[in-house]
Amino acid sequence: MLNVTDLVVNYGAIQAVKQVSFEIHTGEIVTLIGANGAGKSTILQTISGIMRPKSGQMTYLGHPIQKTSAPKIVQAGISQVPEGRHVFPGLSVQENLQMGAFLRKDRSAIKQAYADVYQYFPVLKQRRHQDAATLSGGEQQMLAMGRALMAAPKLMLLDEPSMGLAPIFINEIFEIIKAINAAGTTVLLIEQNAKKALSIADRGYVLASGHIKLSGTGQDLLANQAVQQAYLGG
């Protein structure tokens, strides 16, 4: 579905991503794990068209996307749930969701999308008229995911969805990621919580200082000694 080949991205003067290659097949949950500053978020921003690669190729459903603008990426079916939620304060929960469907025209499909999101996250329905800024961190994470779902993505990019959340919310969020995937959306998940991410992932890549160090199935990486020592706390 998405093939990334020899991707190089500069972040200011720093080369944040150095010759990274990975692929995502339709229907999978793929995770990129690695320490803070390994270049994970930069990769997602580049796929979403917010940052531009210095070199390398990205092909999505057979089309090159390294020069595609951010709105066109969303239109093509790639939605991102950014790190730190980034819901729109001052807009209500429902208006935030409406923005998620910004590029969609089909009213009945949008209506269905609201219903789906409210089914995944009933709390959002309760709070739909509330200012998004008044939600708790966990609820904002749900709203950010709901907003991405409103675009009916084929591929969902999730950047650190568990960051800063209480354990009860983390479990809920990961259950919902599995449900979203089971409903047909391919998932690329970035996590510092490597254990949790690998446990739900079909495959994973380990990223360190801008390079892919290891790759394998989620279970293999969980069992891998080097991964355990570096990322899973022994």
Add this chain to the structure above:
Amino acid sequence: MQTIGQQLINGLSLGSIYALLALGYTMVYGIIKLINFAHGDIYMLGAFWGYYVINVLHVNFIVALLSAMVFCALVGVVIEAVAYRPLRHSPRITALITAIGVSFLLENGMSYLFTANTRNFPQVIKTTTWHFAGMHISNIQVLILGTACLLMLILELIIKRTKMGKAMRAVSVDPTAAQLVGINLNHTISFTFALGSAMAGAAGVLIGLYYNSIDPLMGMTPGIKAFVAAVIGGIGSVPGASLGGFIIGLLETGVQAIGLSAYKDAVVYVVLIVILLVLPAGIFGKNVKEKV
């Protein structure tokens, strides 16, 4: 009591024009954090457009007003695309200086093309003055206040209810997240300039009717005062800009009424200083901490 009532009416009609202008400053600042110093000159262009279409094409007030709004919206969009968009990623001061440059270009360009002479704005609506409880209220004042309030109401509905209005608010609070949901930044910014400039164009036609004279430098002082109004209300806040406009209008007429006409501009700036000392973010402004 009559004097107070009279000044209240004068202040509200003048204030509504400042409010229309202040809205453009605050919306543009809200979305690209730029003080568009050329905004007052767009108001001047609106007044000149009104002057020409009324004199040459003999249109009525409504057509003059609406066509000036459309014309100014286009001018605003072109200015943004040509002058500000290439500087989107430059330091803010670069764009600010460019805005001052655009302002000079419009003022001097218009002086060159149409001479710097003051012209009489055609009185497309015959002025009648009503006497009510000892106060003089002209139909022009009522028209200005009514038109301005109607436009502000429409603007509020656009910002609050329409999809583009919501996109504007989304871009102003978080441009990156807005792009991630598929909002096109350039389109949204153009839309904002169009709305703000249309309001300025309407204000230009209204002031022409009110003061009966226009010239290429007419945008300077009202532009700065409307900017002050936007700052007093809390720059970036739409209701704040409207309120700030009315405050400035009432202040000015009030100061004139007590016989201090010569100090009316000074008083506006004194009030600005006092408000900024007490409420640094303005009346409706949010105290946003810079993220480091």
